[in-house]
Amino acid sequence: MESDKKQPAAENPYQLSDLKLSAVGTWAAGIPALKASVSDLIEEKTLLRGASALLKMNQVGGFDCPSCAWPDPDDDRSALGEYCENGVKALAEEATSKKITAEFFRDNSVYDLSQLDDYHIGKMGRLTTPMYLPENGSHYQAIGWDDAFQKIATRLNALNSPDEAAFYTSGRTSNEASFLYQLFAKAYGTNNMPDCSNMCHETSGTALRPTIGIGKGTVTLDDLYHAEVVVVIGHNPGTNAPRMLSALEKCKGNGGKIIAINPMPEAGLMGFHNPQKISGILGGIKLADIFLQVRINGDMALLKAIELLLLEFESKSPGEVFDQKFIAEKTVGYEKFIDQFKQYNLEELAASAGVSAAEIYDMVQLLAFKKRIIFCWGMGITQQPNGVDMIREMLNILLLKGSIGKAGAGVCPVRGHSNVQGNRTMMIDEKPTNAQLDRLRDFYGFEPPRKHGYDVVRAIRAMQEGKLKVLFCMGGNFLSATPDTTYTARAIRKLDLTVSVSTKLNRGHLVHGKESIILPTLSRSDIDLVAGEHQFISTENSMGVVQSSKGMLQPVSDNLINETQIVCRLAIATLGEKSIINWNRYMESYDAVRDDIAACIPGFENYNQKVRQKGGFYLPNAARDGNFITEDFGDRAPFTTTVLPQHTLAADEYMMATTRSHDQFNTTIYGLDDRYRGIKNGRRVIFMNPKDIEAAGFTSGDQVDLFNYDDGVERIAPLFVIVPYQIPSKNTVTYFPETNVLVAINNVVKDSNMPASKYVRIKIKKHDPR
Structure with missing residues (x-):
């Protein structure tokens, strides 16, 4: 591909594949799920490697599935396989034998890569070495780990205030890495910790x-x-x-x-x-x-x-x-x-x-x-x-x-990513409580910042307003996961530096600040050796069980390090002698991290002993035991009187909700099919009630453009295909992230400030090929 300095695309390219429709499914799993699982392992060229890892996934002494946070049974875990089709797909993605090397980035410009859709970007393979994109650069170039951390530290230490930086977290990050990540942010001086909870279960x-x-x-x-x-x-x-x-x-x-x-x-x-x-x-x-x-x-x-x-x-x-x-x-x-x-x-x-x-x-x-x-x-x-x-x-x-x-x-x-609940338990939170901060202060001897930080939506606005200069992303694909894609992309481009800790390439690496750094990390299934010792991490599932996770696959590169190590080296480079925290101790022993978690977070007493028990341990849950300990009502739970919303739509308006296809997990696209909804080889579709299609003068298969006009701003998602579906009248459904561009930055959930991506007013017009 040629070198080019054009603006990288913020969204998927507007192109249609050879879409085919089939019968809508009336049941899930079965033989088709088995076939799809094997197919993904073959596609990622990891049939034997991946199949051997599946024997250990979600098993006692094995590693936690990198996909959803559904709990493992306390007793009878299936010997055939304690995983699902999507778990196999997630493992295939990280156990792939395909690699992205420095030579790949030398041969492919950021702009050229951005012309690919998210599916093909994600299928390139595992990242293998740290990469750096200089200001006005067209290609990422290899950089050493020490140089990468020094560049980040220099940028952070040059800010006028720690609050000009934000530290994002995805739900994949382990308890150990999450605890150290929030500890670093507070020691640095900010509570700007937007995370994926701000977009799913906040x-x-x-x-x-x-x-x-x-x-x-x-x-x-x-x-x-x-x-x-x-x-x-x-x-x-x-x-x-x-x-x-x-x-x-x-x-x-x-x-x-x-x-x-x-x-x-x-x-x-x-x-x-x-x-x-x-x-x-x-x-x-x-x-x-x-x-x-x-x-x-x-x-x-x-x-x-x-x-x-x-x-x-x-x-x-x-x-x-x-x-x-x-x-x-x-x-x-x-x-x-x-x-x-x-x-x-x-x-x-x-x-x-x-x-x-x-x-x-x-x-x-x-x-x-x-x-x-x-x-x-x-x-x-x-x-x-x-x-x-x-x-x-x-x-x-x-x-x-x-x-x-x-x-x-x-x-x-029902939580999404596999440790999104654990992240919050480890104090990944832009609004930490005084009790949490007091415990950190008493244990470590420094005064953490008390001012609440930015959540995801507020962080995007702060970027747009020039109040944020650095965005550090611990996993995830911030751009594609967030609302109002065009607005968010413009905001990101105003940053001085974006940093991404990642296992694979995604669009978030291609829409970046003036400088950009990619730090490749080990995956959940990889062997993590520290000082010659095989380490394990821990996670918390949807039902409050904390258990160990120990990878078993040989990493695809010798130049990968765990997220825990990344945080420690970042802290050492940034804080230097100013820090009273012994980051080297944590870098050398994850047990040391867990010992200090036990001292700082209630419910984790004797953490190292309990997490080594078969199946892990349940965290305390007073409400589960029938005890409601609330700030305003003592030991009683209040009935809540709520308001019944009034819905009005103009004659040419529809309500749209975004959803996943069956062939994706969050922003990761495994394939272009949605087996259960009868979609094959396509994602730019809009599901509509057949009577609505007829009333609007459309027909099945018509190509249309979708518009949103919240806040007086025209937002457009071009080139979608109409698919008739059993759905309520005036309701439509589309896939994300393709229609995140239509979710206005101010369209949020009352009180939680999450993007209201399931409630988007749209207009539908025949596609304009111009």
Whole structure:
């Protein structure tokens, strides 16, 4: 490719592949999942290497899957393989034998690489050596580790204030690296720690912490097995957490019922063919007993309708539907909460939700006389503008039923990346509490900064306003994960320096500050040798279990170092003799890191001993034990009175939600198919209701451009293909990151300040080829 200094593309190239449509799936997993898994290992040229690693993935003494945060069973881990199709794809990506060398960057300019789509960029292979892009440079060039750290340190130390730097974290980062990363940022002098939680489950923590005293879920895997009813709302487990399907299968086997609530009928919510069972291969199991197809953001109206009917059931059978003893002893605000229902009408709520009153009645009949009830949700809830309120409304239902803090009942936010919950536990947080900061001060002897830092959205605005000069990214693909792509790209280009700790190439390396550095790191499955000793790291899963993870593959390059080592060397180069923290001690021993975590974070006492136990250990969870320790309400959980949103769309407007395809995890694109939705060889599609297509004068297969006009700014995502789909009228769905450009920087979730990517007003026009 030729050398070129043109502006690199901020988004995927606007080009269509040979899109083909097939039948929409009605069940998930089975033989097709096995075939797809093997196919990915072959494509990455790692069939034998990858297959040997799979025997150790999610096994005791092995390594934690680099994909989702779904927990491993406490007891009977499958000998055939404790992983799913997406876990195999994630492993294939990092176990690949394909490499990106310094010669690759010498031969390919940043601009030329940016003309490739995200799928092909990600398929180049593993990064093998640190790379540096000088100001006005067209090609990355090799740089030594010491020189790279010195360049970063020089930039950081030249800033007018530590608050001109931000330190981003992805959910892949281990507990050890996360703890040291936040410690470095605070020792440097800032709480600017935007992280991926700001884009996925910040809403969950914001909703739960003031109400039940903890910003996490309250259930275990065993609770799911023994629940009487599991409500899966705003989540697609067949793609986002496929191993959840096995848990739901066990729940059904124990007599439990599954209720699915989503604007799109998802294969993984309907049926499951367990590929590890003969019965699954032959036929499988129907999962959802009830499916309620709400319109986008109709969830709140549905939840209020459920409560209204539960109140009717309780009035007819006093004390049999509501747990009055629990309400009296464990909650506050019941009377005010109940009083609101005088203003609501079932038919009106049903119409607002987009489902019939009869369907809601059927669901409530299933719930009314049950106690072991679990609500599970994903980003279909957390990325709504009123997501915090909706989670609190689910909690209201559980409080009415006394269905939290007991076996088989509670809340279950289904987290995304494999240690995103652990990151937050390790104090990766732009808003650390005074108690957390006091513990660090008392242990280390320095005064950490108290001012709250930037979250993701505020960090992007600060870049745009010139308030941030350096962005250090510990994993992830900041550009493609964030909203308002054009705005964000312009903001990033104003930075003096961007630094990316990465395993593979992504678009975030191609849209950069004036200078850019790539630091290649070991992956979860790689052997990590320090001073000749094989190290292990630790992670926390969605249900609060902390366990060890020990890689077993020979790294693709001798020039890779672990994230823990990267943080320590960065700290030594930047802080020098000013630091009272012994970073060399941490660099030489991860046990030393864990010893100090044990001293600074409650629940990690005797960390090194407990993490070596078979299966790890559960962190304390007072709400799981029925104890709600809240700042404003003492030992009681408050009922929350929320507002019912009003939705209005102009005649030519539609509501759009972004989603993943089955062939991706977060911003990593594994392939161009979405097997369950009938999409083959394409991603630039917009799913629409067939009647909407006809009413607008479109036909299936039409090429269209998508527009958003929030804040008076025209945003455009060009060249999409219309695909008819069973979806509520005036609702549309597209894949991210292709349509992140349409998510305005100010379109955020109330209170949590997350991008509201599931609630985007758009207009659709015939494609303009100009």
